[in-house]
Amino acid sequence: MDLLVELPPLITFVGGVNWTVGFLTTVGIFAIVALALNLQWGYTGVFNFGIVAFFMVGAYTSALLTLERPGDFENHILGLEWPVPLGWIAGSLAAGVLALLIGLPTLRLRRDFLAIATIGVATILRSAVNSTEGLANRGAGLIGIPRFLDGLVDGADYRWVMLGIVLTMLAFVYVVMAAATASPWGRVLRGIRDNEDTAMAAGKHTTVFRVQSFVLGGMVMGLAGAIFAHRQGAISPTGFSDLFGTFLVWTMLIVGGSGNNRGAVLGALAVGFFWFGTPLIQEDLPDFLGTRVFQLREIAIGVLIIVFLLTRPGGLLEEEPRVSRFVPKPGSGSGAFNTAHEEGGP
Amino acid sequence: MIDFVQLIIIGTIVGSIIGLGAMGLTLSYGVMKFANFAHGDSMALGMFLAFIVVGDLGWAGSDIGRLSFGWGMIPALGLAMIGVALLNISADRTIYRRLRRRGAGIITMAIASLGLAIIVRAVIQIVWGSAPLRYSTGINPALTLPGDLKAKPDQFFIVGLTLVVAFGLYLLLYRTRLGKAMRATSDNPELAEIAGIDTERIRMSTWAVAGALTALAGVMFGIQAQLQFNAGFEFLLPMFAATILGGIGNPWGALTGGLIVGITQETSTEWIDAGLKPGVPFVLLIGILLIRPRGIFGSTV
Numbered sequence: 272m273d274l275l276v277e278l279p280p281l282i283t284f285v286g287g288v289n290w291t292v293g294f295l296t297t298v299g300i301f302a303i304v305a306l307a308l309n310l311q312w313g314y315t316g317v318f319n320f321g322i323v324a325f326f327m328v329g330a331y332t333s334a335l336l337t338l339e340r341p342g343d344f345e346n347h348i349l350g351l352e353w354p355v356p357l358g359w360i361a362g363s364l365a366a367g368v369l370a371l372l373i374g375l376p377t378l379r380l381r382r383d384f385l386a387i388a389t390i391g392v393a394t395i396l397r398s399a400v401n402s403t404e405g406l407a408n409r410g411a412g413l414i415g416i417p418r419f420l421d422g423l424v425d426g427a428d429y430r431w432v433m434l435g436i437v438l439t440m441l442a443f444v445y446v447v448m449a450a451a452t453a454s455p456w457g458r459v460l461r462g463i464r465d466n467e468d469t470a471m472a473a474g475k476h477t478t479v480f481r482v483q484s485f486v487l488g489g490m491v492m493g494l495a496g497a498i499f500a501h502r503q504g505a506i507s508p509t510g511f512s513d514l515f516g517t518f519l520v521w522t523m524l525i526v527g528g529s530g531n532n533r534g535a536v537l538g539a540l541a542v543g544f545f546w547f548g549t550p551l552i553q554e555d556l557p558d559f560l561g562t563r564v565f566q567l568r569e570i571a572i573g574v575l576i577i578v579f580l581l582t583r584p585g586g587l588l589e590e591e592p593r594v595s596r597f598v599p600k601p602g603s604g605s606g607a608f609n610t611a612h613e614e615g616g617p
Numbered sequence: 618m619i620d621f622v623q624l625i626i627i628g629t630i631v632g633s634i635i636g637l638g639a640m641g642l643t644l645s646y647g648v649m650k651f652a653n654f655a656h657g658d659s660m661a662l663g664m665f666l667a668f669i670v671v672g673d674l675g676w677a678g679s680d681i682g683r684l685s686f687g688w689g690m691i692p693a694l695g696l697a698m699i700g701v702a703l704l705n706i707s708a709d710r711t712i713y714r715r716l717r718r719r720g721a722g723i724i725t726m727a728i729a730s731l732g733l734a735i736i737v738r739a740v741i742q743i744v745w746g747s748a749p750l751r752y753s754t755g756i757n758p759a760l761t762l763p764g765d766l767k768a769k770p771d772q773f774f775i776v777g778l779t780l781v782v783a784f785g786l787y788l789l790l791y792r793t794r795l796g797k798a799m800r801a802t803s804d805n806p807e808l809a810e811i812a813g814i815d816t817e818r819i820r821m822s823t824w825a826v827a828g829a830l831t832a833l834a835g836v837m838f839g840i841q842a843q844l845q846f847n848a849g850f851e852f853l854l855p856m857f858a859a860t861i862l863g864g865i866g867n868p869w870g871a872l873t874g875g876l877i878v879g880i881t882q883e884t885s886t887e888w889i890d891a892g893l894k895p896g897v898p899f900v901l902l903i904g905i906l907l908i909r910p911r912g913i914f915g916s917t918v
Contacts, residue, residue, distance in 0.1 A: 316724070318724055320654070320731075376906050376907045377903075377906055380906060380910050381910075382723075382724055383651070383652045384861075386652065386654075386727065387652060387857045387861070387902070388899070388902060388906070390654070390850070390854055391853070391854030391898065394850075394854065395895050398892050398894075398895045398896075399893055401892060402892020403890065403892065403893075514735070518731065518735055521731065566739040566740075566742050569735055569739035570735070570739045570740065572732075572735055573732040573733065573734070573736035573739070574732070574736065576728065576732030577712055577729050580716065580721075580725055580728060580729050580732070581712065581716070581729075
């Protein structure tokens with residue numbers, strides 16, 4: 272047999288498997304963020320435009336706590352060599368604190384004020400990291416962020432371990448979200464989303480519930496960011512762009528289905544496949560398309576958002592209306608994009 | 618002390634540009650009721666549309682006094698203002714009006730405007746690339762003012778134009794029937810409709826005026842800085858901060874808010890690291906939301 276003929280398919284197969292493993296790991300992390308946004312927006316109607324800020328806080332907190340002391344060419348605080356899981360918990364808590372600080376002054380006001388307050392937070396964080404000497408090694412970023420469960424397998428096979436970690440965390444977050452949103456607490460959130468006045472009339476302090484939902488969602492975003500940092504091994508401020516960290520997640524949730532946890536995961540997979548898959552076909556495209564493939568996929572993302580809002584606001588998997596598992600399913604009439612509840616607020 | 622006065626001068630210029638943009642933003646916010654997140658990228662689009670005339674076509678024109686740009690900037694401004702006005706109107710026709718008719722809320726429209734923002738930014742990058750551009754390569758030497766203060770002729774022009782535009786907007790809103798109808802639609806669209814105002818037509822006019830103001834702000838920004846395709850999103854926070862400081866739907870408030878944001882932001886470098894400057898509009902925004910969420914001068918929505 273001719274080896275030269277046999278080799279390419281083998282290489283392609285291994286390449287394909289490696290790509291798929293990396294892809295599923297990335298999409299798994301995005302799915303965790305999409306679930307968090309689904310709690311905030313899909314179930315509570317809390318309008319967060321600064322997702323990447325919480326993601327970034329989680330990533331940096333966990334990285335700084337688990338790194339070794341800074342060497343001669345690095346300049347960052349901490350470096351406490353904590354175990355990785357402790358770093359994840361701390362990253363998640365730090366993102367929760369940020370959510371509390373932003374949520375308290377804004378969530379009692381018009382619903383779009385939170386969005387306005389959150390649009391600039393990531394820019395401020397990036398600028399602060401870039402300009403503050405001795406905080407997090409400025410624009411050069413942090414490198415050598417330790418892996419979790421590194422000793423288990425050889426270097427090349429670690430990607431399978433990482434995939435396992437991410438999928439386990441995704442399953443954990445999914446179960447927590449499903450339980451939270453199906454609980455009486457989740458029912459209050461949906462009540463606030465669909466009709467705030469009724470929820471208030473029922474004696475619920477709606478601002479408190481909105482802050483709780485926003486903080487819990489922020490913590491999950493921070494957790495995803497922390498996992499991301501240890502998966503990448505190196506992070507820098509430019510990596511946390513609004514497009515990548517915020518807009519892409521919004522597209523995932525809108526396409527998948529706001530108010531449906533399975534929809535959030537499906538949206539992450541579908542939009543993620545489109546987003547990370549398009550560079551693969553770059554060489555097969557005609558030149559005038561191939562050289563612009565990165566911009567064209569951005570345009571496609573923008574078009575996707577608008578087309579779904581116009582034609583299928585419920586997303587691919589629409590929210591299943593339900594009051595509680597003890598009550599028969601009612602008719603439709605609720606959902607994040609339902610019309611009645613969205614007015615400005617007080 | 619001189620340094621501080623110098624920072625106030627720079628802050629006034631930055632604040633004028635923020636104020637110009639915020640006047641457009643507050644108009645559309647007041648009449649359309651939703652936060653237009655495409656506003657920043659529309660401003661960037663205006664900035665680049667002017668570049669077609671003075672850069673791509675090379676029609677810089679002969680010099681105007683000691684300004685860094687020539688007479689070619691006049692048609693450039695015209696193209697930018699018409700272009701962004703048309704973008705706003707066609708976005709309303711294809712997106713916002715459909716959502717409005719379906720009874721969709723302000724949040725759905727705000728998310729749709731985010732989709733538009735992403736599209737506009739990518740189109741700018743495809744057409745003009747990622748490398749920063751400039752309207753003119755010449756330098757604009759600073760004039761020395763009494764007290765050893767410095768300001769460029771361009772900067773006088775920006776502040777002067779902002780005042781002229783603000784006065785023009787005042788005349789439009791308070792001395793014309795169109796302006797009266799705009800204010801009525803902003804205050805109460807249902808009542809305005811009952812009073813015989815064609816609110817859809819008023820919305821189109823508002824989009825056009827807001828677009829022209831947005832483009833103007835973008836071009837003024839481009840005159841004193843580099844043109845970058847991704848500048849749009851960074852404009853948003855200062856402009857929203859100015860809009861909310863001044864009270865949504867209140868153009869004077871927006872201009873005053875812009876000046877407050879600009880001057881605070883620039884003078885802050887006396888005390889804090891320049892890299893933390895982007896945080897100043899955020900702190901102002903959170904501060905006003907805590908103390909007076911309807912803005913200093915009150916809001917129409």
